[in-house]
Amino acid sequence: MINIAERHQYILNKIQVNGSLDVQSLCKxxxxxxxxxxxxxxLLEDKNLLFRxxxxxxxNNPYTVDKPVNEKEHLQSAxxxxxxxxxxxxxxxxxxIIIASGTTVLALxxxxxxxxxxxVITSALNVALELVHHSNIEVIQLGGLLRKSSSSVTGPYSDNVLGNVFCSKLFLGVDGIDLEFGLTTTNAFEAHLNRQMIDSSQKIIVLADSTKFGKRGFGRICGIEEVDHIITDSGISEHTVKHLESMGIKISII
Structure with a gap:
């Protein structure tokens, strides 16, 4: 049996190669x-060598933090x-359709x-302002408490509207996609509103660049199994793609 130092080195070597690892595999x-x-x-996390x-x-640090929308807009912009x-x-x-909030759905x-x-039903002010100039688009702006960091609203006013509609598609932006924990955002109230949007939509389409995978925000939106389609970029790992496809989720990589 190898000693603790050799065990730790084995773990560090493996995580450097794979980026992540699971307890059960290491046990075997x-x-x-x-x-x-x-x-x-x-012990390795206490030494800042990995994140549990x-x-x-x-x-990589799996926990996301809330950032202002004007700052997030410049991240992975292409x-x-x-x-x-x-x-x-x-x-x-x-x-x-329903368009949630976030810089990726703003790009949409x-x-x-x-x-x-x-x-288009949306909680995001910047999305509504982007679409209002189109004569053939009817925009329904959800009301509620305005979150300045995301330029979007949350609260019971939005819930009331969503409870009385049903749309063909929801385009959802997220702060984190974890294969076990699911879809998350940094705000619990926004996560609740996103949940309501899911209940009011036939098809759930997640728009997320590859940096969102393996991350977790504070508020859980739903499990991965509720998603129909994910559109992302080529930075997503092959392992993640195969796992998602095995669950019947369509993956489009740009």
């Missing part, structure tokens, strides 16, 4: 108990434009140029 490979592995991971996650560990362009192609004439709004009529 090192022939030790899960209690031992969890203690190892805690549910059932394993990762090399990828967001390509994601938005592809997402806009999914909108049909005479469609009724900028790409929408419908030939026929379109109804």
């Amino acid at each position: 490979e090192l022939d030790v108990s899960s209690v031992t592995i969890r203690k190892d991971l805690k 996650t549910h059932g394993g560990a990762t090399l 990828e967001k434009v390509r994601i938005g362009t592809l997402a806009a192609e999914l909108i049909e004439d005479n469609d009724s 709004a900028r790409c929408i140029k419908p030939k026929g009529a379109l109804t």
